[in-house]
Amino acid sequence: MTVPTERPPGPMPDPQAARDPRTLLEPRRFDGVVSTIVDNNPGMTADVAERIACEGIKFTVAAATYRDQAMAPSRVVDEGWHALILHTATYAGLCERFGGFVHHTPGYDPTFYDPKILDRSQELIRAAGFESDRELWVGPDDRTFTVAANCQHQKECAIRPMPTPQPPCNKPAIVP
Template identity: 55%
Template sequence: MLTVSDLISPAAYLSVVGTVQDANPGMAGGMAQRITDEGLKFVVACAKAPGAALAPSRVVDDGWHALILHTKVYEELCASLGDFVHHYPGYDPDNYDPLILVRTQDAIRAAGCDVDEELWGAPTGEQLVTVAAQCQHSPSDTGPIKPMPTPRPPCRDKP
């Protein structure tokens, strides 16, 4: 299995974990690491499956957001994976494709990573942990926000 924490420097990894914790006061370091790891796995899956319709869970999205905030680290990660994974935010838990999280977890496994299934709950279901992210993802930043529609275009664009 791919160890995603090795995809960025140890200092960068700890900084991203710290950003997850800063956004979620009182969160244990171990939980912040799990969320960061799943965010990294999500980016790997998107880069490895450019035509797939993928999206993170709300919990995993917090790890992705923290990673994106480290712009240089994120840019270098995407470059090392072969493609930039763009972020199109939105939030509407009523417009949700339940299979999108299944497809995403399958893509993570296909990319050589294990899945921390407890962190992949639906936006309307009970979460293992409550996080700051109130975000899901729309297909572009030019149209109305319709996160997780069915069918959904790829989770990122090629430049």
């Protein structure tokens, strides 16, 4: 896979600030995301929750920036993404700053695990100006970090940013 070398047009904060994802949110908003992670994961330390929040922010920025590239978070990073999404105004604003809203289509099946898409997602995070926290980009069976999120995205059904939600796969949509 080739990683884009140019960023699409649009506003970009100071490149120095982009290296620390915490600076992309107001401190109170970042703290709110961290609190959501801690609340959803009894016994988790604030330090671990901050790391997970940072990865969720990095993932969101990369997915919004590189809209034509397939990406998926690890199960642990997905916890940070979930927490960020729950802060809807913060999440929507972050997405819009970097290219557009990134929709989430959850699903879980450990057989969907694709280590290559996790590697590609980290490459795009690096292309967006961040370093990934590799300890958090682990397979679904790695329980080094226990989190409430129970999503694993299919390799052929990677996250696709789009203006309106759509099923990410070529499977028929389930309509209630």
